[in-house]
Amino acid sequence: MLERKVIITGANSGIGKSAAIKFAKEGYMVIMACRNIEISRTAQKEIIEATKNNNVHLMKVDMSSFNSIRTFCSEYKNRFDKVDILIHNAAYINHGEKYQLSPDHIELTFATNVFGPFLMTNLLLDHLKNSDDPRILHAGSNIIKHFFDLKAKISFDNLQGEFKDRRSHSVYKMYCQSKMALLMLTFKMAEEYQNEGIKVNALQINGAKMAKRTINKVKPWWRPIAWVQNLFFPPTSYMANNYFEICTSDLFQNTTGKLINDKLEIMQVTSSEYPGFFKQLKIVLGSRFYPTYAHNDHIMKQLWDLCTKLAVSSPT
Ligand SMILES: NC(=O)c1ccc[n+]([C@@H]2O[C@H](COP(=O)([O-])OP(=O)(O)OC[C@H]3O[C@@H](n4cnc5c(N)ncnc54)[C@H](OP(=O)(O)O)[C@@H]3O)[C@@H](O)[C@H]2O)c1
Numbered sequence: 449m450l451e452r453k454v455i456i457t458g459a460n461s462g463i464g465k466s467a468a469i470k471f472a473k474e475g476y477m478v479i480m481a482c483r484n485i486e487i488s489r490t491a492q493k494e495i496i497e498a499t500k501n502n503n504v505h506l507m508k509v510d511m512s513s514f515n516s517i518r519t520f521c522s523e524y525k526n527r528f529d530k531v532d533i534l535i536h537n538a539a540y541i542n543h544g545e546k547y548q549l550s551p552d553h554i555e556l557t558f559a560t561n562v563f564g565p566f567l568m569t570n571l572l573l574d575h576l577k578n579s580d581d582p583r584i585l586h587a588g589s590n591i592i593k594h595f596f597d598l599k600a601k602i603s604f605d606n607l608q609g610e611f612k613d614r615r616s617h618s619v620y621k622m623y624c625q626s627k628m629a630l631l632m633l634t635f636k637m638a639e640e641y642q643n644e645g646i647k648v649n650a651l652q653i654n655g656a657k658m659a660k661r662t663i664n665k666v667k668p669w670w671r672p673i674a675w676v677q678n679l680f681f682p683p684t685s686y687m688a689n690n691y692f693e694i695c696t697s698d699l700f701q702n703t704t705g706k707l708i709n710d711k712l713e714i715m716q717v718t719s720s721e722y723p724g725f726f727k728q729l730k731i732v733l734g735s736r737f738y739p740t741y742a743h744n745d746h747i748m749k750q751l752w753d754l755c756t757k758l759a760v761s762s763p764t
Pocket of ligand 1: 463464487511536539560588590654656681684
């Protein structure tokens, strides 16, 4: 096999680290794209020792900062000839924090989970095109189920601090909206890059055991909930295997623009008609359907235009 290269953002802990182990075990060149080099260096060593694959590289990137992403991409392009697989795994998930702005003056959750991945993909497009089977995967979340409530929407009017001190803020809601936005980008990117042969999909993650460090990052009142959830969540290696399957297997070679559940089934959008209480309950509790909001063309265009304006056209 010619050496295949995979970039995994946030590969120093949780699912990202397990994915780095899986890809390294299978002989891939792994680029761990992480913001905290000191902590990530330890993870890198562990991964190399566990897999006996020395081709595990660590590169610094803060996904909430356009400058940092630009630096990462230019260094990557100087060092490596192509990207075969790009996994946008990193996410800002600190429940309970106040409204925070990124270095580019963008709400931190959206900066990290939406605009950052958009910019990185954009800057790596030429390198993705150099691969004979380029695949991008977005780490989604079942939190988007909140959009089965037809009143739910992405608050575009408060992404640059407009109502920072005047509106109540919930990082949980922002996280939910950011994951819906990332899903919408999945569909739009798949369309945009189809002619280039770049496949773009999202995995809906229902839960995976959270690292102690991750739980300690959230506010104290969330921690007991997180610990209880952890009792029922599968190990991170389960989701990492799903990353691997979607990004490498023949089964998904021609799949693009899809949301895939943790049983590796392609999910379907719900019908816009109300199916009745019991069917609706089954839809909300199951993982075969996602909300119609994800295909709202007007919102999709608004999101795409905003990503282009804020991330790609941002001054360097
Ligand atoms: N675990 C679950 O139950 C669950 C459920 C649904 C969806 N997901 C999704 O699955 C993915 C992985 O989650 P996880 O549970 O494995 O979480 P995790 O262990 O907390 O990993 C998140 C990773 O993202 C990195 N990160 C955060 N902000 C960053 C930034 N600005 N720049 C670069 N890296 C950054 C973190 O780095 P630091 O170590 O430096 O903070 C960490 O490596 C996320 O996209 C999450 O939304 C997880």
